[in-house]
Amino acid sequence: MSKRSEPKPWWVYRGSRQQHDDIATRLPPAPPWRKSRGPALVRPLTLDNGPSPNFEASDEVIELVNTALYLRRPLLVTGKPGSGKSSLAEAVAWELKLGRPLRWPINTRSTLQEGLYRYDAIGRLQEASLQEKRKQADGSVAADPDIRQFLQLGPLGTALAPSKYPRVLLIDEIDKSDIDLPNDLLNVFEEGEFEIPELSRLFRTGTDDELQVRTIDGELAPTDKGWVRCHAFPLVIMTSNGEREFPPAFLRRCLQLELKDPGPEQLQEIIRLHLGDEAVARSGPYIDTFLARRGKDTLATDQLLNAIYLVSRVPGAQHDMESLLNVIFKSLGSLGTP
Template sequence: MSKRSEPKPWWLYRGSGEPNDNIGRLPPPPSWRKSKGPALERQLTSGGGPRPRFEASDEVIDMVNTALYLRRPLLVTGKPGSGKSSLAEAVAWELQLGRLLRWPINTRSTLQEGLYRYDAIGRLQEASLRRERGQTGASVAAEPDITQFLQLGPLGTALAPSKHPRVLLIDEIDKSDIDLPNDLLNVFEEGEFEVPELSRLIRTGADDKVAVRTLDGEVVPTDKGWVQCHAFPLVIMTSNGEREFPPAFLRRCLQLDLKEPGREQLQDIVRVHLGEEAVASSGALIQTFLERRSKETLATDQLLNAIYLATRVPGVQQDMETLQDVILKSLGSLGTP
């Protein structure tokens, strides 16, 4: 990871960690990336919580901004602990694009899960309960509103119409079923998706502008059963390199490989999290970490854990030689005898 230079004029995300309103300078998308949804106004926010800590190089900042301008997903690869997820948090925070939307992936994840959740059983139970109340003479409301049982998922919320883009983290997509990357292609390309349950209602004469709930608890409109984005979200997908992806999927993505931080970058990371004094007193631990990492799989947060114990816990020094062997255990050997 190379050292960051002075901000470039075209950068919206600068990697400074300080919130800014640069997203207002984002120009219209390329002609081949037009969207259809309305530009709903919303209050910009840093998303709450503590400021994310991420040391971004020029290469990383260049790629994030390129993805923003081109409205393309960013596929980020790197070893565990290289900061892939932290990058998404840092971008959402600095550009004040709301709470980071997260979609952790496993072998059972489906496109449907990311788009929306419909509790059909809950709606049937509610309808049955209302019928029973009617039979006993109690007042009964109309058929339960479908929108009470439907909520957008993380991908669906990212695609909800809004003036400014949301940031979506699709974490560890390499763990997905083999079909999921291909299933995402059309959604990434078009920026819209259908909710069939709403489309069927419209064919029976229901309102074609039904509103649905997002993961944030907001209410956004649909158009004839379709959720359509106005601003394409910044989608950051992480991969630990456990599988290859189809060429059609890779063609629609920008790719960034996060390199492991060197000594200088590790010192910067320690400085940000634990202060200058921790950097001054942890030279030996950093050296041990670098030597072991050259032969084994280690993550940066393991080093931070070791330095925290060494510099923040009184009386632990006499046990640090043993503890660092436990904390700096190779990730490649976890779970082996």
């Protein structure tokens, strides 16, 4: 992580840990090849009164985030565990007042369908059965349950819901996915839209109702004849621990950022952000030990934070730090090995 300079004129995201409305006034229209077809639903930018996320962004990080915003491209962020990959999404969403970032944690069973939307077919059948029983009991007319009650957009689907301003979506640890998921994402990333067949069939029956679907955060999003079409492409931040390679077609549609291990000055700033100036004053020997061990083993920055917390906040812990460091600074590469 390199040292940061003064903000550049073209930066919308500045990494300043100060909220502002620049995305509403300075972000130009999408490039012609990234035009979307969804309506520009106006939702106000969201002021988050909570503290700024503790993420120290370098010039390289800031420039890649801004490039992704301007080009409407996903950002693939690689780095060692604990390097701040997930915190980046929180920091961007907070500064640009884009609401809380949507999260999609990935595992080997994750599918594109799960990210886009969920249809509770069993719940709908159960509701239809209950209505039929009521009809038999009291002679009332049983209507088919409204399918929209049993549909909900997932994190990716919610990020693509129509809005004037982009949502921030964190797809966490995509390298843990099934081998097909990155390729499955290609068309959605390229087009910014997807079909919900259950709603498309409903539209084709001639219904005149406005077809809306619930988002993962409880709002209602309009659809276009059963299609969800974004207006502002979301800022998609995908994290990877570098445990696998991705197909060239997938990489071509992404911007790639590697978060480097922070050096001594950056570690001091991270400690200051989390634990304050007093902790920084006591951190020197532990930073030196951490850097020496990180040169040989795989260590994460939060392991250093754990050590500094103990020595600065827990009375008496500093007397046992030699033995505690052997526990706290255990190599992540050796975990689980005999």
